[in-house]
Amino acid sequence: MNNQDLAKQIITQVGGESNVISLVHCATRLRFKLKDKSRANKAALEKMEGVITVVESAGQLQVVIGNNVGQVYAQIMKDTNLEDAERKGGNTERSNSSVLDKAIDLISGIFSPLLGAFAGAGLLKGLLALFVQLSWLDAANGTYMILNAAADSTFYFLPILLGFTSARKFQANPFVAVAIAGALVYPSILDAFNNAQQIAFLGIPVTLINYTSSVIPILLAVWIQSYVEKLLRSIIHESVRNIFVPMLALVIVVPLTFLIFGPVGNTISQAVASGYTWVYNLSPLIAGIIAGAFWQVFVIFGVHWGFIPIMLNNLTTVGYDTMMPMLAAAVLAQAGAGLGVFLKSKNKQTKALAGSTTIAGVFGITEPLVYGITLKFKKPFIYACISGAVGGAIIGAGGGRGFGFAFPSLLAIPTYIGSGFTTTMIGITVAFILAIVLVLILGFKEETEENTAASGNALGNAAPLPGTESLVDKEVIVSPLNGKIMPLELLPDEAIASGAMGKGIVIEPSSGRLTSPVSGTVTTVFPTGHAIGITSDEGVELLIHVGVNTVKLKGQFFDKKVKEGDRVKQGDLLLDFDVEQIRAAGFVTATPIIVTNSASYLDVLKTDKSEAKHNDYLLTIVNHSLKEDHVYEDK
Template identity: 50%
Template sequence: MSREKLAKEILELVGGEENVNSLVHCATRLRFGLKDQSKANKEKLLKTNGVITVKESGGQFQVVVGNSVPEVYAEIGKISNILHDSKKNDQPANDKKGNIFGKAVDVVSSLFAPLLGVMAGAGILKGLLLLASNFGWLANTSTTYTILYAAADALFYFLPVLLAITTARKFGGNVFVAVTIAGALLYPTIIALKATPPEGGVSFFGIPVTLMSYSSTVVPIILAIYVMSKLEAFLNRRIHESVKNFIIPFVLLVIMVPLTLIVFGPIGVSAGNAVAKAMVAAFAWNPILAGAIMGASWQLLVMFGIHWGLIPVFINNIAVNGQDGVKPAATASVFAQTGAAFGVMLKTKNKRLKTLAGSTVVTGLFGITEPAIYGVTLPLKKPFIAGIIGAAVGGGIIGFAGTKAFASGAPGLLTLPIFYGPGGEGFTGLIIGIVASFVISAGLTYVLGFEDPVDEQETETADHTSKTNEEILSPMEGTVVALSEVKDQVFASEAMGKGLAILPSVGRVVAPVDGIVSSLFNTRHAIGITSEDGAEILIHVGIDTVKLNGEYFTAHVQQGNRVKAGDLLLEFDMDKIKQAGFELITPVIITNSSDYQLVRVVKNGVVMEKESVLALQF
């Protein structure tokens, strides 16, 4: 049965969308919060192909579907509004541990990842229009050009609206309220107030409002929707069900739109102005160093929308002096991140990533780097750092050459003529700088490498026929007990597969085999490993620990990582989990144990016979 069909049948048999209050998932099961559990048809669910078993526990109606649970969960999200309306989701609680930069990268990447396809398409269209205009194939004053340019530029102009959607989904907020808040920032009367403020300035009940142009900005809307999501969750717990559907949106709009205009907008303005003043002063003091700083930092500024504070400086310099010496170094950054994406394309063995990286190289050369950054270099981390290093070198060369910009335009291959002035002074240095930034970034990316994601197809088509004896080691220190002693009927009944359970003595989970991390849930309480010979191993730390939402768990790997036996996978705080009232007994399941002809308990663990022997050594 297809996952789409399975999702439809499960949703129908739990009583339909109208009977669902909330839905989350853990490592193996869909956990429904139902309005009326009597409406769920448990008998038919148990007979449904793809459903392993059904369990009612802790007020939840749990449908066990095994390793395909993330895909079935996603399909339910496609055919219903449950995942958008539910205030409980599978996002973990804020982890107080771990690398702050890494967590920030993960958040930023997840917000932009859904936009990558349309970003790439818009970037290509924008580049083709620039090419057509520069070569005289299509006049930029024609209505045809205007219509096509609107199609190419709309994504970037209305970026706050699109980010409102992805941010609301990320943090569990109401998507429609989020879009309305973003729309208010781009509302014609707000734009008119910015262009021609009334005498005495703009205020809100006497509070001064500093207006800015919000089109293409990033920081204000992300901050606004994050705060909105937290406020919405607070209100949901305190406002009665009968009125919350219209009272909560009303309160959110009344609070968040003014708050964004008064607080979050000025944060972006102030940060941008501070950066602009610092960069102008730096170029006056040491153009080589300033060029390197500009090159290295430009894409970081673009990521957070702070670069808009520098653009008025560029425009003003050109308007007053006929030229600008600050902007050219930013071009190195564009070509550096493009070069890093090119290095990824050359090195990766992942077909999907290779295709994505190749398309972002094309858009990057046109000056549209968002697809390359958010889709390729930033999620992989090392290529992004390689791009910063290459940009610093290229920016330093351009600063040394004294290159000037003589017109406005986004840095890119087709806008290089704006840097060619009388006598071509500094233009040669610009070409050397961007070539150096591209080559260095691509080379560093290739040499330093990155954690290459595993092709989904590779995982799905792994050879599941053991040709040699395989030893599976214990994933944790502790006491081995029979699976039947686990106080969860799904595991104890071996519905998920055969295996053992461990009472851990140390809060660490290590890889029991050489293989691939085939699943790692956001709550970090469970992890799946597929061995090189095809054994599918699920390690589920504790019982019902999904309810901790990741609290007290730390992951040291990501889904798709290759691991060696003994590598650290997870750490967990045993004392705090026990204090929270959860049992730590940990089922270790071979979820594809049905592939084996015989499973029998032996002294050191379990022996599973297929074409050869698979032994779990504890």
């Protein structure tokens, strides 16, 4: 499924654009804040090709996409007015959200747009430090100076970046917020601070502070700005509002920030850093165990955002952070568990998925790996948490530190160069290798490839493997059309999409030739030709309904080739129809193939392919229980 189709279907299944209060994205997730969560079809979202899973956390509906999330987000912004709605004030909190939900939503909304820049700049800083250590670059060299400026500017001018993103979240003018942040790091102000100069505003002494790389002062300033602007807009006439509101906001907020909010924010920053250091120093080993064991659990529930400001604050306040190296153990442990599954599994599909997601996990993107492999099979996730705890304990006890912000991953290693680097490397290595060993020795449970074939799930062909015929009483249904495959839930016809008429699947036809998916008897041919019912020789009752509401065409563009009572063989022509003319008439051509007596069967298994051709495997109708899942465990 391409990004355009995926974006449209996601918006449809979250309840439509009108149901979306706001939308942001992080490294792997679309994070929706919805007006009415009951209007979102979570089951349909989870079944979409291109969606890994769906999580409800922190007052958000989080659609996990993976590495492609940025492109899908951009397509949604292109196809909708959500961005404009957010700027106009649509991003308001629901009154029934909990304090924690509001806090996580606020933090993620402010920091998630900046994570890419943080990660890239942090990695570059780490590499430059490594190159200087290896004498590949001289710190006095022009090349180093330019690259260091590129890496350091993101953090040096952090208040400006946070001013813009926080203004979007607080519904303030983002460009006025940037001007406020710019005043905090203005050269003459910094010179006065560096020279210990005493200054005053209207006779009131100003406590000068170095606000470069600071976090909390600008957040307080923009929060106040949002209320000041709201008040000014209510009392200033609209004819001059666009001029005087920004001017007066600057005149009011900038001095107040230097006099009050800046010093208060700086005090809070120091307190947060001191508080974290105090807790960490109680027992670095226990801190490492907790961080290594539970970080991925925090990620699953989306509450890991609460730690991002702490990490940044530590870096800007004390110059390093002890949390990030411990989290690297958790991330690499998941990657190790994924590699263990790759080595242990005998299922080709599992091996392929484990291999690709493990590579992404090594580089810090763990959600596809967690949802697709380790959490799916349960035991590998537990082994990874145990291994992460061991690695985190080693790193914590050894005093590992991160000296630049980067996603915990293999790429972040250069940012750990310095105090505790050796134990950090030992801890990461132990976490990775231990997870592999635990998976290989203790095993995990999954379907064998043989059982997958027997169930007809994901093989894409109808022929059973030799020797498996007796495992299950089943009937295979082949595709009656050429086209793209969609879940039944995505059909814009509630009666069919709800499953009330039976289980099934949908094909968006690329051509208008409909053939029989089974051998059997034609039981129904609608006079308009838009729908045909067939009962197979084994008793499976199928309804093939071409398009949605196409009965209104009264037979136009349909050419029936069979009549009720006709015997047909699998692959015989049932109907010709003009796909393009039907679409031109304004009708949806997505065609459901429904097992109308599916309640009489144990299950209806569907292909995992995204496209089908005539006579390709489509469905398996299961009468009796499948053989028990194979267990990969060494006794």
